[in-house]
Amino acid sequence: MGTIVCQTCDATIAYFEDEKVTTLYGKCDCCEHDNEGGEKE
Template identity: 60%
Template sequence: MEAIVCQSCDKVIEYVEAEKVGTLYSTCDGCDHREEEKTNRQ
């Protein structure tokens, strides 16, 4: 089983069945939205 973890806030997004055990990094919806706001302001 692998955990998908937000690379911005370290919140666990989801656990997925897998042959290996480990951690995958992504961005959660809340952090995605904040990143878009920062990009739009610049």
């Protein structure tokens, strides 16, 4: 079983079938909206 976890807030986004235990990192919907206006430097 695999898990997709948000790299920003560590929330579990989804599960997927896999032969071994796997953790992938992505961004959840609430974290994606934070950066829509462009990143500040």
